[in-house]
Amino acid sequence: VSEQTLSRKDQIYAVAERLFSRNGYHATTMREIARELEIEGGSLYSHITGKQELLYQIVLRASHKFVRAGRAAAGSPDAPADQLRAFMRQHLAIIAASVDGAVVYFHQWRHLEPEQRATITAHRDEYESYLRRILSAGVACGQFAAGDERLLSKFIFSALNWTYQWYRPDGPLSAEQLADAYYEYVMAGLAAKPQEEADR
Amino acid sequence: VSEQTLSRKDQIYAVAERLFSRNGYHATTMREIARELEIEGGSLYSHITGKQELLYQIVLRASHKFVRAGRAAAGSPDAPADQLRAFMRQHLAIIAASVDGAVVYFHQWRHLEPEQRATITAHRDEYESYLRRILSAGVACGQFAAGDERLLSKFIFSALNWTYQWYRPDGPLSAEQLADAYYEYVMAGLAAKPQEEADR
Amino acid sequence: VSEQTLSRKDQIYAVAERLFSRNGYHATTMREIARELEIEGGSLYSHITGKQELLYQIVLRASHKFVRAGRAAAGSPDAPADQLRAFMRQHLAIIAASVDGAVVYFHQWRHLEPEQRATITAHRDEYESYLRRILSAGVACGQFAAGDERLLSKFIFSALNWTYQWYRPDGPLSAEQLADAYYEYVMAGLAAKPQEEADR
Amino acid sequence: VSEQTLSRKDQIYAVAERLFSRNGYHATTMREIARELEIEGGSLYSHITGKQELLYQIVLRASHKFVRAGRAAAGSPDAPADQLRAFMRQHLAIIAASVDGAVVYFHQWRHLEPEQRATITAHRDEYESYLRRILSAGVACGQFAAGDERLLSKFIFSALNWTYQWYRPDGPLSAEQLADAYYEYVMAGLAAKPQEEADR
DNA sequence: ACCTTCGGGACGACCCGTTAAT
DNA sequence: ATTAACGGGTCGTCCCGAAGGT
Numbered sequence: 001v002s003e004q005t006l007s008r009k010d011q012i013y014a015v016a017e018r019l020f021s022r023n024g025y026h027a028t029t030m031r032e033i034a035r036e037l038e039i040e041g042g043s044l045y046s047h048i049t050g051k052q053e054l055l056y057q058i059v060l061r062a063s064h065k066f067v068r069a070g071r072a073a074a075g076s077p078d079a080p081a082d083q084l085r086a087f088m089r090q091h092l093a094i095i096a097a098s099v100d101g102a103v104v105y106f107h108q109w110r111h112l113e114p115e116q117r118a119t120i121t122a123h124r125d126e127y128e129s130y131l132r133r134i135l136s137a138g139v140a141c142g143q144f145a146a147g148d149e150r151l152l153s154k155f156i157f158s159a160l161n162w163t164y165q166w167y168r169p170d171g172p173l174s175a176e177q178l179a180d181a182y183y184e185y186v187m188a189g190l191a192a193k194p195q196e197e198a199d200r
Numbered sequence: 201v202s203e204q205t206l207s208r209k210d211q212i213y214a215v216a217e218r219l220f221s222r223n224g225y226h227a228t229t230m231r232e233i234a235r236e237l238e239i240e241g242g243s244l245y246s247h248i249t250g251k252q253e254l255l256y257q258i259v260l261r262a263s264h265k266f267v268r269a270g271r272a273a274a275g276s277p278d279a280p281a282d283q284l285r286a287f288m289r290q291h292l293a294i295i296a297a298s299v300d301g302a303v304v305y306f307h308q309w310r311h312l313e314p315e316q317r318a319t320i321t322a323h324r325d326e327y328e329s330y331l332r333r334i335l336s337a338g339v340a341c342g343q344f345a346a347g348d349e350r351l352l353s354k355f356i357f358s359a360l361n362w363t364y365q366w367y368r369p370d371g372p373l374s375a376e377q378l379a380d381a382y383y384e385y386v387m388a389g390l391a392a393k394p395q396e397e398a399d400r
Numbered sequence: 401v402s403e404q405t406l407s408r409k410d411q412i413y414a415v416a417e418r419l420f421s422r423n424g425y426h427a428t429t430m431r432e433i434a435r436e437l438e439i440e441g442g443s444l445y446s447h448i449t450g451k452q453e454l455l456y457q458i459v460l461r462a463s464h465k466f467v468r469a470g471r472a473a474a475g476s477p478d479a480p481a482d483q484l485r486a487f488m489r490q491h492l493a494i495i496a497a498s499v500d501g502a503v504v505y506f507h508q509w510r511h512l513e514p515e516q517r518a519t520i521t522a523h524r525d526e527y528e529s530y531l532r533r534i535l536s537a538g539v540a541c542g543q544f545a546a547g548d549e550r551l552l553s554k555f556i557f558s559a560l561n562w563t564y565q566w567y568r569p570d571g572p573l574s575a576e577q578l579a580d581a582y583y584e585y586v587m588a589g590l591a592a593k594p595q596e597e598a599d600r
Numbered sequence: 601v602s603e604q605t606l607s608r609k610d611q612i613y614a615v616a617e618r619l620f621s622r623n624g625y626h627a628t629t630m631r632e633i634a635r636e637l638e639i640e641g642g643s644l645y646s647h648i649t650g651k652q653e654l655l656y657q658i659v660l661r662a663s664h665k666f667v668r669a670g671r672a673a674a675g676s677p678d679a680p681a682d683q684l685r686a687f688m689r690q691h692l693a694i695i696a697a698s699v700d701g702a703v704v705y706f707h708q709w710r711h712l713e714p715e716q717r718a719t720i721t722a723h724r725d726e727y728e729s730y731l732r733r734i735l736s737a738g739v740a741c742g743q744f745a746a747g748d749e750r751l752l753s754k755f756i757f758s759a760l761n762w763t764y765q766w767y768r769p770d771g772p773l774s775a776e777q778l779a780d781a782y783y784e785y786v787m788a789g790l791a792a793k794p795q796e797e798a799d800r
Numbered sequence: 801a802c803c804t805t806c807g808g809g810a811c812g813a814c815c816c817g818t819t820a821a822t
Numbered sequence: 823a824t825t826a827a828c829g830g831g832t833c834g835t836c837c838c839g840a841a842g843g844t
Contacts, residue, residue: 026226027311030817042819043823051817107307110224148381151373154366155359155385162358173351181348185355189389208806230833243807245834408802426626427711430837443803445838507707511627548781551773555785558762559755566754573751581748585755589789608826630813643827645814804843812835822824 280338680738
């Protein structure tokens with residue numbers, strides 16, 4: 001990532017995001033962040049208010065991105081199956097755009113202050129509700145088989161969320177290709193289909 | 201959890217597992233662990249060698265459980281689809297048996313020493329290879345549709361691994377029920393089936 | 401040194417002397433002492449009262465040996481030159497008998513409690529006075545050249561005391577041989593003698 | 601000692617040298633060093649890397665001084681007897697310039713890390729070789745009586761090294777006077793000389 | 801009588817987030 | 823943006839003692 005054209009403050013956020021992601025919040029020191037920018041530890045405080053705020057802003061930003069994407073997907077006039085595909089694409093696009101941000105979002109929210117955590121949790125709940133709404137609509141209109149929507153949504157989120165553990169945007173798969181592949185798995189499963197069996 | 205009949209050492213490990221899981225390795229202090237056992241911080245060191253060793257043993261134990269289970273599932277004489285079901289059941293059974301252990305295993309391995317981390321990574325690779333072997337066998341014998349087995353294995357692991365984030369063994373779902381539900385999702389997907397539609 | 405036939409208490413003192421000598425008082429731990437005896441740290445306290453007492457007794461013993469030897473040398477009816485030779489032989493014999501004891505005596509007395517230190521200092525002063533008495537007597541009877549006896553005594557003690565830094569009783573030189581060699585240096589110096597020069 | 605014009609780092613080294621000398625390395629705490637400078641213990645670490653490094657630098661500095669002086673004395677074009685006198689003067693001048701530094705050098709090198717200790721030991725060996733070279737040259741040219749040069753060099757070092765135990769530069773004797781007195785002892789011994797007796 | 805086990809409590813070096821002065 | 827420092831905290835170690843086993 002080019003850190004050249006960013007303001008000093010944004011550079012700090014960028015470095016913090018990377019280090020929080022790689023080493024975790026508590027294992028990252030302010031001096032480490034400063035060293036990457038070739039300044040002294042104390043100098044950070046001309047630009048930021050503190051470590052805690054650093055974490056909060058990073059998590060909050062990621063959180064907003066997900067919520068915004070989810071609201072868009074669930075609010076579109078498309079059929080539920082297409083909404084689901086859009087939802088998955090968006091989710092993976094956000095992760096692909098900033099794997100480090102995603103890692104911090106998913107892993108480090110525990111280290112927020114209670115108030116901050118409450119805010120983030122609320123966002124997360126809202127986001128998850130969008131997927132459940134899509135699923136319900138799909139069942140209602142007969143596109144999806146009936147089932148436990150709550151459990152199903154967790155199943156889908158599992159697939160989506162876990163990607164930050166291994167996905168790298170510079171790998172062979174684009175985020176969209178990955179989303180489409182996962183969409184197929186989610187929709188059709190992996191069992192051999194009757195006609196395929198007949199083909200052999 | 202009954203900590204009555206455990207040796208002091210095992211009590212320490214149990215508390216450490218819980219706190220590492222809830223708060224993370226670096227945010228957990230040795231004195232916190234001690235306080236839960238109503239002894240002083242320094243007294244821990246009559247029983248253990250250090251914080252790092254605590255983490256390593258906890259992660260190592262979880263790692264062993266997964267490897268053992270994976271080897272058993274992939275080595276059974278059953279058909280691949282049954283192996284897969286067994287694999288998923290075992291995986292969730294391990295998580296259900298100790299959610300805290302699973303959280304530490306999945307989240308805190310980054311804080312191991314390089315050597316320790318290498319050991320754990322090797323175990324993880326071995327474990328993942330068992331699932332891929334099952335999937336390959338299933339494709340070979342026509343039980344599973346052909347596809348990218350590497351990607352598919354990641355998809356399945358996503359579903360399995362993410363459970364530690366929300367699953368509680370004292371909830372409404374047993375680990376086995378959850379495994380079976382997930383197995384169905386993985387095999388058949390959520391798209392409404394033609395005959396099912398006809399059934400209605 | 402055979403530690404077989406000693407009482408447990410004496411074994412502890414023997415080990416402590418060795419470790420205090422090699423590593424110093426503060427760098428030696430009670431557990432280390434115990435480990436050499438293949439018991440646990442806490443078990444030492446059945447036999448001794450504490451670490452400080454250990455040091456004090458070791459230093460005190462060495463101190464007594466020197467004082468006793470000095471008193472004997474200075475109190476003998478021999479001529480001062482012979483008293484000096486006896487003094488030097490005795491001093492080195494004590495060091496040779498227990499280099500570790502000598503090291504602790506010379507190095508670790510700083511770590512005694514003030515009271516204990518005062519006792520040892522008094523002994524040391526007494527010991528040094530014996531040498532000065534011998535020197536004064538030698539000057540008075542014309543055996544030694546006149547000079548600053550205070551400085552001279554320091555010069556002689558330097559040679560004697562420093563030996564614990566390098567002397568090993570199992571080396572090529574016996575303590576007596578060393579004492580005699582040093583006696584010659586002290587008496588005659590190293591300058592070539594006139595007749596020796598004539599010899600060439 | 602004026603600690604006014606020194607950099608903070610040098611002040612720390614000066615205090616550490618004094619305390620290591622008086623109380624020994626292990627009995628000196630970082631907080632004690634800090635207290636003398638009227639700062640908090642943790643604040644030391646803005647200027648230095650650690651306690652071990654403190655010791656190493658202090659010992660290393662003293663070590664360098666001795667080696668440099670020894671090389672100069674043994675390398676001069678003077679006659680061996682004059683080289684010896686110069687060697688002794690330099691040695692005592694170094695001790696007089698910093699008795700504390702000498703004490704640390706002679707006493708605390710045991711507490712260095714193995715690698716550091718090896719460096720210091722090599723320096724010490726080099727230094728001692730210079731004196732032996734002077735002695736050999738003196739014997740070869742007939743200025744010194746023949747004898748065991750190895751033992752003789754130890755004898756001379758004893759006198760020189762032990763001085764840090766009692767010598768204080770603000771006492772009645774200058775370092776040079778002391779060196780010259782010791783030089784006379786070493787060269788001529790203390791036995792009454794025949795012609796001197798005749799002179800009386 | 802001897803030793804182990806378990807623990808207390810103080811203290812060790814060192815590090816961290818942060819700030820005031822410059 | 824730096825420099826120097828604070829103050830509180832971290833893990834770990836140490837000496838020592840009490841309870842209890844053999």
